Structures are given as C-alpha cells and as structure tokens.
Amino acid sequence: MAQVKLSAVRKAYGAVVAVHGVDLVIDDGELVVFLGPSGCGKSTTLRMIAGLETITSGTLHIGDRDVTTLEPKDRNIAMVFQNYALYPHKTIRENLAFGLRMHKMDRAEIDKRVSEASSVLGLDELLDRKPRQLSGGQMQRVALGRALVREPEVFLLDEPLSNLDAKLRVKMREEIARLQKQVGTSMVYVTHDQVEAMTLADRIVIMKDGHVQQVGAPLEVYDRPANLFVAGFIGSPEMNLVEGRVVQGRFEADEFSIDLPKGMAAEENSAISLGIRPEHIEIDETAGDIAFTADIIEQLGAQTLCAGSAQGVGLRVMTTRRDDVHRGSGFSLRFPANRLHFFNTETGNRISTEH
Template identity: 70%
Template sequence: MAEIRLEQVRKAYGGVVAVHGVDLTIRDGEFVVFLGPSGCGKSTTLRMIAGLEEVTSGTIRIGARDVTELEPKDRNIAMVFQNYALYPHKTIYDNLAFGLRMRKMDPAEIDVRVQKAARMLGLEDYLARKPKQLSGGQMQRVALGRALVREPDVFLLDEPLSNLDAKLRVRMREEIARLHQDVGTSMVYVTHDQVEAMTLANRIVIMRDGHVQQIGAPLEVYDRPANLFVAGFIGSPEMNLIEGRVENGLFVAGSLRVALPAGTQASGDVALGIRPEHLALTSEADGVAFTVRVIEQLGAQTLCVGEAGGERLRILVDRVDSWSPGQSIGVRFPAAKLHLFAKSSGQRIETAKP
C-alpha cells in the first residue's frame, strides 16, 4: 500500500514527445483511470509507472521510494495486460504462482495465496488447465489473479477489458470494482472507454496528445469539463457544442438566442455546450423551435437529432412515442446546465459559481 507520485514525468522518442511533463499524486487506495483517445500517452504513462518504459525526465515515487531507475520487478507493482499475457505453456496454477516462485516464496504460502485468489475470482475448477482452454473472461480473471497473489503496492491495468465482448465487459467491470473494494490497493487503469472511466474511477485523468487535460472525480469532470476536448469526450451521447458570440448576456449563433446565467463574464467568440440530456422540452411559445430530423428509440429514453435556429442539436429525453421526422417541438436551455468555452483557447469560462 502506498502513494504514487509522478513529478514532471516526460517521455520522448527521439524528437517525438509522447508524454509532456505529467504531475500527479495517486493516493493510497485510490482508483485512478487514465482516459483518452489512442495515442494520447495514457498507456505510455502507465508503462513508465510499471518500469517497462524508461522515463526521459522526471521522477516517479512509490511510497517513500524513488523508483524512477528501478526494474519493474523491484517496484512492487503488478500489471494486467490488454491481451492478458498469460504464459501459454503453463497451467493456470503455475501462471498464478510464477511471480511468487520467482521471488522464492515458501511453497506453502504460495499455495495459500493462489487458492485464495482462485476462490475470489471463481477459478478453482480451472487451476489444472492451460490458458488456451479458457474463455476470454476467464483468461482476464487469471490475469487479475496473477496480479492479486503478488499483494503489490499498486495494480496497473492496461486496457484490461478491451478484448472482451460488450456483455462480458460490463460484468468484468463490476468484478474489478468489487476487487478494488475488497483489497483496497491503489489501482491505475488505462482505458479509452469513458463509461469504464466514469463507473470505476475515484478520479479520472483525461489526456490528449501527451498533455493532461483535466484531473477530477467522474462527476466533477462531467459537470465542469475544463475545456472543449473534455466536454466532447466525456458523456454519451456527446455534448452539443455550438459556436457563436456573446452579445449583451445572450449567446447568439445564427438565429439562435440563448440566455446565459446572470453575471456571466464573457464576450466575443465562444462555444456553448449543453448535454443532450439537459435540454428540456417545453411549449413552442416558451422555448426555441426545434425541428425533429432523426429519432432513435433507446427503450427507456428517446434520442432525437434535429435543428434549432439553424444549429444541429441532439436531445435525450424520457421515452416519447409520438414524434415524427419534420415535426416541430419546443426546447429550453436551462441556464444552470450551460457550459461556455472560449473559442480561441478552448478553455472553460465559468458561467455561474456553484
């Protein structure tokens, strides 16, 4: 159990910078998710914590130790790989025990730990098998088990669920969350899937092109995205972003006029953001006229794509059966749910203090 500190950790391959100075402290027992599109540097950062990738500059500490120059085996970390990386010619038991054997642990203690991990992960019946004889979900459990038996200072998980089908992914997600609650060890988890990040994380680190965009609790990131990139990346369906201007406390884009919260300090070119689920239905007289174009029934909810004042918008509301394409309805932009971003920098402009 330990705190992990990254100080100005940087990685460059020749002239190409993969990770620009990352500063981050992962608290003891915390579940931190690195989230971002492919090539954003999230996996590289994780691999630098693991010691599989050398650090170009900066310092990595686990607990009180500076581990920057240490080999992976000397960092007391355990890692779960995207393709599981199980030893194909070893049985499940031997896969689980291998790391402990290499550390010359007493065989009786190894057996206790392996049996305990197998029980936790429901692998008791498969210990004599080879990885090839298991399903994808079971292999992923073995990979988790291999990390678990080590009782490390920190678990590092590199897109562990990417190779699983959608249904299994949801189940394994729950198992990982439960595992984290049970063992209480810090976990650093890399994913490009924002739903995984939202559901698992205590804190999310959103990265893009080697830069950290925002660090925050899932709902914090959802409620107050730091910039346009985070606004577009977090949330499903994606946030509506409309480019326009601020004029006399009003947001103006084409013929669309939206009232901003009182006291908003903004002017000039901005982007207005509002999540599809935050647009409210109202009468046409009270709100903005919205023309329905495409209707997607999701079951409990209805997602509708259409136009208001010449701008394309998506709205997500509780199920509506009566709409048809071409129909006009009224929508309202609740002032408290609006996000404003400077067009030039993409940075968030605070509208109203919470």
C-alpha cells in the same frame, strides 16, 4: 498499499514527445482511471509507472521510495495487460504462482495465495488447464488473479476489458470494482472507454496529445468539463457544442440566440462555444424558448434521442421515452441556465460562470 506520486513525468522518443510532464498524486487505495483517445499518452504513462518504459525526465515515487530508475520487478507493482499475456505453456496454477516463485516465496505461502485468489475469482476448476483452453473472460480473470496473488502496492491495468464482448465487459467491470474495494490497493486503470472510466473511477485523468486535460471525480468532469475536449469526450451521447459569438450579453450562432449567465467573463464579440448535454435540454411545449425540428429519432427503450436543428443549429436532445415523436416533429426547447457550459473557442478553455 501506497501512494503513487508522479512529478513532471515526461516521455520523449527522440524529438517526439509522447507525454508532456504529468503531475499527479494517486492516494493510497484510490482507483484512478487514465482516459483518452488512442495516442494520448495514457498507456505510455502507465508503462512508465510499471517501469516498462524509461522516464525521460521527472520523478516517480511509490510510497516513500523513488522508483524512477528501478526495474519493474523492484517496484512492487502488478500489471494486467490488454491481451492478458498469460504464459501459454504454463498451467493456470503455474501462471498464478510464477511471479511469487520468481520472488523466491515460500512454497506453502504460494499455495495459500494461489488458492485464495482462485477461489475469489472462481478459478478453482481451471487451475490445471492451459490458457488456450479458457474463454476470454476466464483468461481475463486469470490475468487479474496473477496480479492479485502478488499483493503489490499498486495494480496497473492496461485496457484490460477491451478484448471482451460488451456483456462480459460490464460483468468484469463490476468484478474489478468489487475486487479493488475488497483489497483496498491503489489501482491505475487505462481505458479509452468513458463509460468504464465513469463507472469505475474514484478520479479520472483525461489526457490528449500527451497532456493532462483534467483530473477529477467522474461527476466533477461531467458537470464541469475543463475544456472543449473534455466536454466532447465525457458523456454519452456527447455534449452539444455550438460555436458562436457574444453579442450584447447574448450568445448568438446564426439564428440561434440565448441569454448568457449574468457575470460571465466574456468580451463583446469574442468567439465562444456553448455546450449543453442532450439529456439536459428540456422539452417544454408551452414555455420553451427555441423551436426544434427532429430529423432522426433513436428509440433507446427507456429514453428517446432526437437529432435535429434549432434555428439553424444542429442539436441532439435526449428525453425520457416518448412514443409520439416522429421525423419532422416540432418542439419547443428550454435550456436551463445552470446546465449551460461556455468555452473560449480559441483556447478551448472553460469560461467560468456564476452558477
């Protein structure tokens, strides 16, 4: 177990820069999720930690060791790949034992570790089979087992659940979280699925175009997104973002107008964006501020999601289940001041408010 420290880690392919200087400390035993859309540099960063990509500049430490230029095998890491990467011609037992054999471990110790891992992951029945005889979920567990037996300083997981169906994904997600807490080893987990990130992570690193956008605990990035990108990326359904201007201490977009929080640092007439999550908009039939007409109603079971317009601005509103709303239903909405987010439209950065 060890701390992982990235200092200005950068990756360039010729003139194309894939990762622009990442600074990050992953604490011992911490589960950090790299989250972002395709091509944001999250997998490249993970692969640089693994040693599968060279680091163009910057340094990488695992524990006290500078591993920047070391081969993957000398970094004491274990990795789980998106397509599992199990050796197809080897049995499950051989797959689990292979890394230990290559590290010239004692036979008895290999057997002990393989049997421990296989019982933890429920692989006992599968040990003499070949990977092609396994289901996707079973292969995923073998891939996890292969990492587990190595007892590395860091686990690296590259979109490990993206090849599984939705139901299995939830189950495996829980299993990974349980395993990580059980063994207490630092883990770096790459995903493009924000639900996975929110549920698994101790901290989330959100990336876009090779830049780190925000690093924080799941609720921290949910409650205080650092910029427009994070605001739109975290949360499902995604945050309502409305572009407008500051006019006499109010936020205005078309007919839509709302009071700005007191003490907010925004110049008159500057272009700002208002953000509010659909679940934070309240329906108040009597004392609401803004009239809303629903166009589309999505019944999700426990909740009802309404998409519609409020004074010329498209909004989505999520409430606890309401059976009485239909297309064309009108409501009065309230925007709790402590749930509002404001961003500089040009830079995308969050504008700090008092709350």
